[in-house]
Amino acid sequence: MPTLLLLFDLVLLATLIVLALATVLSPEPRRAVMLFIAFGLWLALVWARLRAPDIALAEAAIGAGMGGALMLAAARRAAHRDEAAGGDGDKRA
Amino acid sequence: MIRPRSLHRFMGPLGRLGLFSALWAVLAGGSPASWIIGAPTVLSATWASLRLHPDTGRDGRAGMRLLGLVRFTPFFLLQSIRGGLDVALRVLRPRVRIHPGFQSYRPRLGDPLARVVFLDTISLLPGTLSADLRDGLIHIHALDARDDLEPGLARLEAVVAALFGDSLESGPR
């Protein structure tokens, strides 16, 4: 059981770090937002594993939920403005 | 036309109040102190739902029927198990065996709420996914478009119609 728990923690942490890196390094705003939502979910899982359900609740609701929805809208608007300005849209990836 | 009498109407103000109260009791874990927050919440939820969806059903026709629910639930569970097994077996074999494509179906359900339930349950039926509802025609994506989906959909529609006490003879809109 302890070994299994350690393995669980290692997978959880490794994926969290990979997700954070992928989010920060993503060149496309909308992909970054999607990865940010996934990151928020994952971080909530980490808090749950640390026996802190209240913080996990806040992270999932505010960090991933509200923040993600707002950032989706913002990314959409930014891409729209780029396109309206005759730019190359969000095809910079 | 003689309409089947609703045994349970969830659509009236009192019915909604009861429903939201039950929901709160489940969410809050039945602690009496939680009703300090729960009572205002339940009241405003009832108010908001009446405001957003004021149609309490023409002479109670839109009410959900207990008998229909008893018939609907096992049908739904069985179909959802079949749907999951079907898609899992298709995906897990070495060569994925699908012939995706679109078909369309004309629903005969008149009640808007019943239509929403119908659309959602189509997605849980084996091999079908409701993609669009336009001009009274449902566009359905099928994993195997060579099959005829008509009989299965008609059966599902009959079960949903029974759930809402809706008659299929009313025709499209």
Added chain:
Amino acid sequence: MDQPTFGLILNLISTLLACGGALFFIAGTVGLLRLPDLYSRLHALTKADNLGLGLIMLAVLPQAPDLFFALKMLLLWVLVMIAGATGAHLIAKRAVRGDGEDIL
């Protein structure tokens, strides 16, 4: 039947159900990665996942501390099913109509 045997059988059933649930989750993810087009992937997502969650929920159900917890779990499953089916329909509709695909 005495108490320990009953508990053992219950545990066995729980474990089997959870394994079945995990199998459906694996099938859903494999479908998501293998299937060729968006609509087919949606099929794998909605069906396999809802069933997988249902089985896992049934497995955890005997461990529930009280009745309210069990009811809450059932409620959670129903909500996920409604949200999943509606979400799949919305995503498919958006793809069929092709609106906003270039914006986001």
Added chain:
Amino acid sequence: MTPSTAFLAIALVLLITMAAGLVRVIIGPSPADRMMAAQLLGTSGIAVLLLLAATLGIPALIDVGLIFALLAAVSVAAFTRRRIGQDRS
């Protein structure tokens, strides 16, 4: 084998499945694919939370699962929202 050990092992399997699903978030190709993968993440996350709640003995974790379900619905609705005036249906 006690069920809690088995539950933990299955939670680990689900975690690995979720990590595999992340590949779809990263490669896309369309935004809808990414959204779908995020939804899968939510559902599997709820399953992991349920298993953790049973293994660690913290019933409150199910509330986090409820928020996950809410989150999936809200983000899909935000994602599929159409611009006003684009489509009148």
